[in-house]
Amino acid sequence: MGCSHxxxxxxxxSEKAMKAAVLIQNWYRCYKARLELRRRQALNIxxxxxxxxxxxxxxxAKFFAxxxxxxxxxxxxxxxxxxxxxxxxxxxxxxxxxxxxxEVPDTYYGPRLKFPLTFxxxxxxxxxxxxxxxxxxxxxxxxxxxxxxxxxxxxxxxxISSTVSKELTICGDIHGxxxxxxxxxxxxxxxxxxxxxxxxxxxxxxxxxxMEVLMVLFSFLLVYPNDVYLNRGNHEDYLMxxxxxxxKEIMQKYKQHGAKILHLLEEVYTWLPIGTLIxxxxxxxxxxIADNTDLTVLEQMKRNRMRSVLxxxxxxxxxDPRHGHFSHELPPPxxxxxxxxxxxxxxxxxxxLWSDPRSRKGCYPNTSRGGGCYFGPDVTENILTKxxxxxxxxxxxxxxxxxxxxHDGKIITVFSASxxxxxxxxxxxxxxxxxxxxxxxxxxxxSQITQAKTLHERVDIVENAAFRILGERMIIRKTNLxxxxxxxxxxxxxxxxxxxxxxxxxEVLELHLPWMSLCPRLVKxxxxxYVLYNMGFKDLxxxxxxxxxxxxxxxxxxRYRSDLKIIFNIIDKDQSGLISMDEFRAMxxxxxxxxxxxxxxxxxxxxxxxxxxxxxxxxxFNEFLTAFDVVHRATNKL
Amino acid sequence: xxxxxxxxxxxxxxxxxxESLQAKAGLxxxxxxxxxxxxxFDHEANDxxxxxxxxxxxxxxxxxxxxxxxxxxxxxxxxxxxxGYIRLEKFxxxxxxxxxxxxxxxxxxxxxxxxxxxxxSAKEGFLTKEELVKYMTEEGEPFTExxxxxxxxxxxxxxxxxxxxxxxLAMMVIDEN
Numbered sequence: 001m002g003c004s005h006x007x008x009x010x011x012x013x014s015e016k017a018m019k020a021a022v023l024i025q026n027w028y029r030c031y032k033a034r035l036e037l038r039r040r041q042a043l044n045i046x047x048x049x050x051x052x053x054x055x056x057x058x059x060x061a062k063f064f065a066x067x068x069x070x071x072x073x074x075x076x077x078x079x080x081x082x083x084x085x086x087x088x089x090x091x092x093x094x095x096x097x098x099x100x101x102x103e104v105p106d107t108y109y110g111p112r113l114k115f116p117l118t119f120x121x122x123x124x125x126x127x128x129x130x131x132x133x134x135x136x137x138x139x140x141x142x143x144x145x146x147x148x149x150x151x152x153x154x155x156x157x158x159x160i161s162s163t164v165s166k167e168l169t170i171c172g173d174i175h176g177x178x179x180x181x182x183x184x185x186x187x188x189x190x191x192x193x194x195x196x197x198x199x200x201x202x203x204x205x206x207x208x209x210x211m212e213v214l215m216v217l218f219s220f221l222l223v224y225p226n227d228v229y230l231n232r233g234n235h236e237d238y239l240m241x242x243x244x245x246x247x248k249e250i251m252q253k254y255k256q257h258g259a260k261i262l263h264l265l266e267e268v269y270t271w272l273p274i275g276t277l278i279x280x281x282x283x284x285x286x287x288x289i290a291d292n293t294d295l296t297v298l299e300q301m302k303r304n305r306m307r308s309v310l311x312x313x314x315x316x317x318x319x320d321p322r323h324g325h326f327s328h329e330l331p332p333p334x335x336x337x338x339x340x341x342x343x344x345x346x347x348x349x350x351x352x353l354w355s356d357p358r359s360r361k362g363c364y365p366n367t368s369r370g371g372g373c374y375f376g377p378d379v380t381e382n383i384l385t386k387x388x389x390x391x392x393x394x395x396x397x398x399x400x401x402x403x404x405x406x407h408d409g410k411i412i413t414v415f416s417a418s419x420x421x422x423x424x425x426x427x428x429x430x431x432x433x434x435x436x437x438x439x440x441x442x443x444x445x446x447s448q449i450t451q452a453k454t455l456h457e458r459v460d461i462v463e464n465a466a467f468r469i470l471g472e473r474m475i476i477r478k479t480n481l482x483x484x485x486x487x488x489x490x491x492x493x494x495x496x497x498x499x500x501x502x503x504x505x506x507e508v509l510e511l512h513l514p515w516m517s518l519c520p521r522l523v524k525x526x527x528x529x530y531v532l533y534n535m536g537f538k539d540l541x542x543x544x545x546x547x548x549x550x551x552x553x554x555x556x557x558x559r560y561r562s563d564l565k566i567i568f569n570i571i572d573k574d575q576s577g578l579i580s581m582d583e584f585r586a587m588x589x590x591x592x593x594x595x596x597x598x599x600x601x602x603x604x605x606x607x608x609x610x611x612x613x614x615x616x617x618x619x620x621f622n623e624f625l626t627a628f629d630v631v632h633r634a635t636n637k638l
Numbered sequence: 639x640x641x642x643x644x645x646x647x648x649x650x651x652x653x654x655x656x657e658s659l660q661a662k663a664g665l666x667x668x669x670x671x672x673x674x675x676x677x678x679f680d681h682e683a684n685d686x687x688x689x690x691x692x693x694x695x696x697x698x699x700x701x702x703x704x705x706x707x708x709x710x711x712x713x714x715x716x717x718x719x720x721x722g723y724i725r726l727e728k729f730x731x732x733x734x735x736x737x738x739x740x741x742x743x744x745x746x747x748x749x750x751x752x753x754x755x756x757x758x759s760a761k762e763g764f765l766t767k768e769e770l771v772k773y774m775t776e777e778g779e780p781f782t783e784x785x786x787x788x789x790x791x792x793x794x795x796x797x798x799x800x801x802x803x804x805x806x807l808a809m810m811v812i813d814e815n
Binding site: 018019020025027030031033034040041358360454502517 | 666671674675693696701703704705745754777778780
């Protein structure tokens with residue numbers, strides 16, 4: 001009959017439609033999954049490399065200790081130590097005099113601040129920064145000086161109480177991303193007596209506006225000292241800044257007074273409190289804890305003696321009364337003149353700034369980062385119980401959603417720098433705490449693009465950036481990589497299996513990544529599952545080093561260029577950018593022996609000469625090192 | 639493509655009792671590939687992943703199970719008392735089997751096109767935004783709002799507010815390669 005026939009048709013039609021829909025949904029989900037894998041892989045690459053970089057600094061720290069001992073051995077008193085190892089206590093009047101001598105010219109159209117700062121000043125500052133203006137060095141120094149005065153009065157761990165009516169907002173790493181800070185203020189309101197904030201460290205480095213972020217935060221601190229709390233992060237460390245971008249930013253924005261700013265900044269960092277304790281129950285610290293974390297010790301130590309994670313305290317020599325001298329060769333005056341924390345105190349604070357929570361029980365060294373430790377849920381439980389705490393809020397790790405909860409709700413990670421690795425890599429978040437209730441999280445993702453990009457485009461961007469930095473790691477070990485490949489090819493056929501390639505690459509680069517799936521993107525030729533390793537890599541960045549330099553040496557210099565930069569800066573006592581050839585040679589010798597590098601001094605000399613950098617027997621080390629910067633071919637990004 | 643190669647090698651020698659050296663090598667490579675995909679989501683490097691990521695892992699290895707089929711696969715590898723985590727130990731053999739038996743193969747382009755044509759009841763060569771949203775969020779194994787938005791961001795032609803599905807598919811194929 002007509003009716004049932006059409007009903008039957010309808011049913012068939014809708015069945016068909018359902019099947020078609022499922023097909024399309026299925027296909028799309030697979031497509032999405034493949035993109036998601038690529039995105040995660042890219043993030044893993046970023047994270048792996050970031051932590052490997054941090055690990056490198058352990059080596060640098062040891063080198064400094066080595067250098068220090070070397071200097072101290074050869075000098076009879078503290079006076080001859082390079083200033084960097086023994087800063088003279090600065091007299092207040094000196095600093096203020098120096099700053100007051102800096103004139104702000106009439107041609108300066110940026111914001112002019114009046115001290116003591118008011119809310120109006122800060123608003124002025126924010127508006128100026130939104131217009132990309134740069135605050136004059138005079139005001140930067142004044143803000144830093146005033147901030148130091150306030151911070152000096154604060155205890156190591158600040159105790160605050162939450163209130164029923166007003167919520168407290170806690171933000172994590174900002175890393176110089178001014179647009180994220182402004183986004184938080186937009187969503188959550190500016191700091192004030194009614195709107196309290198805790199900023200949990202890592203305000204600077206990596207992003208382009210570390211100075212502006214710092215100025216905004218310190219200004220709010222000056223205006224609302226009882227409502228804005230700034231905890232020290234592992235990047236509030238002048239030596240870290242040399243590696244991770246803030247020092248460079250300062251020298252670029254403040255060519256004339258940059259050095260003064262760096263000196264004052266170094267000190268201001270040491271006065272930042274280590275943590276905040278809310279209602280005696282919620283501890284807010286930047287990194288994490290260790291099994292021996294002792295709040296009492298942390299509260300009592302002289303925190304301003306913690307200058308840098310790269311400068312651990314030297315173990316004092318033991319006085320040998322029988323022979324009337326110190327059994328170690330170090331002369332005591334030079335050593336004792338340096339104000340140091342005890343090793344125990346120093347470890348306590350490094351753990352607070354560098355540790356990461358993990359699900360594995362126990363406490364063990366944080367080998368990824370080279371500082372602090374990994375702590376398990378049992379450690380958390382013990383420390384919380386021991387000190388009567390309810391939970392710990394920390395930052396320090398980038399999370400895709402901007403926050404993370406682990407250890408059964410007792411450890412919260414909050415990270416406020418969205419797009420940390422690259423546009424589209426992750427969201428940022430902040431949390432709000434009110435009296436006795438569970439924290440509420442707010443997420444965001446700042447974006448400079450006016451049009452929304454498709455998922456595919458966003459993943460491409462993140463992935464390309466990840467491969468760029470991977471390329472940088474590979475190029476500095478190219479010689480070693482080829483050597484390793486040859487080992488797996490005893491018959492010299494020019495090809496090795498994919499899995500051997502993966503093994504070799506992981507060995508050389510010391511990065512645990514999915515090399516087998518990354519391989520097709522990194523090498524030029526793969527045939528039948530074999531890598532033709534002599535055909536080279538795809539799209540590796542290049543180094544513009546002069547031709548006279550030998551390949552092995554170039555790679556070494558590229559690899560250690562950021563460490564070398566720090567070392568040169570330290571030797572350069574008057575911050576002129578120049579060090580003498582003698583100093584250069586002496587340092588170079590030490591460096592090579594300590595890092596087990598096999599480069600002859602004469603080669604380096606040759607190179608320096610050929611580059612015609614010798615100006616009156618000095619080396620302009622910035623120029624020297626620029627030659628070993630890495631340039632990417634496809635784009636013009638450095 | 640590399641993955642497919644190893645599956646072919648593995649299958650090709652299966653006839654000779656599957657014991658040849660090549661087959662063994664093929665199996666090893668396959669396992670490595672699966673392990674790598676797994677490890678991307680293994681945040682703590684302890685050979686476990688959150689069960690909610692299993693779907694992504696399986697699909698990223700080139701399989702296209704439906705949500706229902708995925709459910710079944712997860713049930714196979716879950717612990718007796720579900721912990722919210724899946725261990726590599728259980729996942730690996732299951733995945734090797736799925737891949738070597740060539741289950742849940744991806745949908746060929748022409749079938750995909752046919753599917754769109756089925757939904758295009760007026761046979762105009764395109765779907766309106768409303769039509770697509772209705773089908774994707776109400777029929778079959780419905781999309782979440784996020785999934786829908788994402789698909790639209792690439793599929794929707796903003797000028798006509800329609801989905802020109804032939805062009806869309808052609809673009810997706812290029813993107814993938």
